[in-house]
Amino acid sequence: MSDLHSIRVLDLTRVVSGPWCTQVLADLGAEVIKIERPGQGDDTRRIGPPLVGADGQPTGEAAYYLACNRNKRSITVDIASDQGAGLVRELAAVCDVVVENYKVGNLERFGLDSASLRAINPRLIYCSINGFGPDGPYAPLPAYDFVLQGLTGIMSTCGRGDDMPGGEPMRTAVPLTDQVTGLYAAVAILGALLQRGITGRGRHIDMAMIDCAAAIASPLSIGWAISGRQAPRVGNDNPIAAPSGVFPAADGRLIIASGNDAQFAGVCRALGLSALRADPRAATNPLRVAHRALVHGAVAEVTRTRSMADLMAALQAEGVPCGPINDFPAFFADPQAVHRGALRQVPHPAGVPVPLVRSPLDQAAAPAPLQAPPRLGEHTEAVLGALLGLSAERLSQLRAAQVI
Numbered sequence: 001m002s003d004l005h006s007i008r009v010l011d012l013t014r015v016v017s018g019p020w021c022t023q024v025l026a027d028l029g030a031e032v033i034k035i036e037r038p039g040q041g042d043d044t045r046r047i048g049p050p051l052v053g054a055d056g057q058p059t060g061e062a063a064y065y066l067a068c069n070r071n072k073r074s075i076t077v078d079i080a081s082d083q084g085a086g087l088v089r090e091l092a093a094v095c096d097v098v099v100e101n102y103k104v105g106n107l108e109r110f111g112l113d114s115a116s117l118r119a120i121n122p123r124l125i126y127c128s129i130n131g132f133g134p135d136g137p138y139a140p141l142p143a144y145d146f147v148l149q150g151l152t153g154i155m156s157t158c159g160r161g162d163d164m165p166g167g168e169p170m171r172t173a174v175p176l177t178d179q180v181t182g183l184y185a186a187v188a189i190l191g192a193l194l195q196r197g198i199t200g201r202g203r204h205i206d207m208a209m210i211d212c213a214a215a216i217a218s219p220l221s222i223g224w225a226i227s228g229r230q231a232p233r234v235g236n237d238n239p240i241a242a243p244s245g246v247f248p249a250a251d252g253r254l255i256i257a258s259g260n261d262a263q264f265a266g267v268c269r270a271l272g273l274s275a276l277r278a279d280p281r282a283a284t285n286p287l288r289v290a291h292r293a294l295v296h297g298a299v300a301e302v303t304r305t306r307s308m309a310d311l312m313a314a315l316q317a318e319g320v321p322c323g324p325i326n327d328f329p330a331f332f333a334d335p336q337a338v339h340r341g342a343l344r345q346v347p348h349p350a351g352v353p354v355p356l357v358r359s360p361l362d363q364a365a366a367p368a369p370l371q372a373p374p375r376l377g378e379h380t381e382a383v384l385g386a387l388l389g390l391s392a393e394r395l396s397q398l399r400a401a402q403v404i
Contacts, residue, residue: 003366004030007193010088010095011035011072012079012112014042016145016175017209018101018129019068020182025097025189026071027359027368033095033383034069034374035088038076038402041376044068053350060376061354069373070346070356075384076377076404083403085110090388092117092124096202097189101129104139114204124202125192127185133208143209145175152177152213157220160235169233181212234292242288242295243267246325248304254311256299257321261285266318270311271302348372380404 007030011022019034019042026032036042041060048063078084089111092098098117100107107113114126128134131143149155149171159170185207192203214221224230231239236255238244243264244257258264261284268277276282276298281291288295303311308324315322326334332343345353354372362368384390384404398404 004028004193007031007097008095009033009097009099010091012088012098012100012102012107013129014101015044016064016068016178017181017185018099019044020179021127021129021185021189022072022099023068023070024183024186024361027361029366029369030097032072033091033379034072034074035079036074036076036376038078038377038404041074041076042069045376051348051350051354052352053348054352055350059348059350059352061348061373066354066356066373070359071369071371072374073379073383074374074377075380077380078403079107079110079112081401081403083398083401085112087384087388087398087403088112089117089120091383093121094387095121095124096193097125097127099127099129099185099189103142104128104130104134118202118204122201123196125189125196125205126202127189127192127205127207129181129185129207129209131209133210134206138210145178145209146171148177148209148213152210152217153221154213154217156230157217157233159233161233164235167233176216177209177213180216181207181209184212184215237292237296240289241285242292243299245296247296247300249308249311250304250306252308253325254303254308255323255325256303256315259285259321263318263320264288266320267299267315270314270318270320271299273298273302344370346370346372349375349378377404 004025007025009022009025009030009032011018011032011034013019013022022032022034042065044062044064045060046062047065050058050062051066053059077087079088100112108116114128118124118126131148132138132141150169154176155169155171158172160167162168185205188205188207192205196202220231236246238257241257241259244259245255247254247256256267258267264282264285265277268274276295282288282295312322324330331337337343341358344356344358346356348354349372356370356372358370359368381395384395395404
C-alpha cells in the first residue's frame, strides 16, 4: 500500500514547480485532482514534442506535461466564474491538501486563497508556490526558472570563464529551480501532514523559488560568504578538486572526478603518471587546484591516446569515479539504466504507449504507481459526481454554461 493512499490533493498548479510537487505526492500514492482551464489546460500541454496518437494526430499532451503530471486525475473548471470557484471550494472541503502557484493575490479574487479555504476546512494544508514570496519588492512579479537561475547567482557559477573561448554564464538545460522548489514544497507538505496528525489542524505553507534556489546554491555561496571571493567559472572543471573534469579519449570524452588524494593516486596508477604523483605541485588537492593546467594537461596527454573502454576499466579498477558523457539514447541503453528500469512504456487512452521516466520514489516494498498523465478534463464527471454528488443533469448544465 502506498504511503499517502488516504490523502487527497487539490492541484491548482501549472507549468513545472507546482506540478512537480504534486507529482511527487501522486508518486507516493496520494489522490491528486488537477484543476485545469476548460479548453486550454496546463501550458505545458503545448511545450516540447507532442505525443502522437494511434490515429497519427497530436493527443494534446507534450513532453513537459508528460514529465510533470503522471498519476493524476484532470478535471476542467473555470475558476474565474462564480460557479466554477464554488465547485473548487466544495472540493477543498473534502481534500487534505491544496497546492497552487498563481501570482501572489490572484486567487483571493475568487475566494480560493488560503484564508478562505482554510476557513471552510481547518484541517486543510494549503501550499503556495511562487517566485519571490508573498511580500517584498518583487512579490507581484512573475518568475520563471531562467530568471531565478540568473538572479540567485546559480548562472554565475556555470559555464566557461570570461577569458575562455565561448566564456559566459550559462543556465542548466533542465528547469532546476522549478524542480527543486517542487521537491521542497512536497517535503514541507509531508511535514505539515505529520504535524496535523498531532494537532488536528492544517497550515499555510509559503514556498518561494528564490529561497529554494538560494538554498541549493549554498555550498558555493557559503564559500563566498566565508572567503569574500567567489570561485571563478571553470567550465566542466571542478573548481574545488583536481584532476576533475572532462578529458579527451581516443574515441570520445571521459569524465574523471578525482576528489581526494587517494583517488588522485589511483588516477596516476591507472594512467602511468608516476612523475605527476611525485611532483610537489600535485602533493595535495589545494595545490593541484592551484596548478590545474599542469595536472589536467598531464592527464589529458595520456587519455587522448587510449579508448574510453580501456580508460574506464583502468580507472574503475583503482576506485576512481569516471564515466562517459551520454546523450539520452545512450543513457537509457546503459546497462545500469536498463537494470533500474529507468524508462517505462505506459498505456495511453490515445492507443499508443507513452514513455515515462520511473519515479525515484519507487521502492520494492511499495512500488510507486505509474499511470499516464491524464487527458484534459478526462475525470471531470467522475470526480465531481463522486466527491460532490453532482447528478448527470447538473453536470450537463455546468458543461453547457462552460463552467466545466
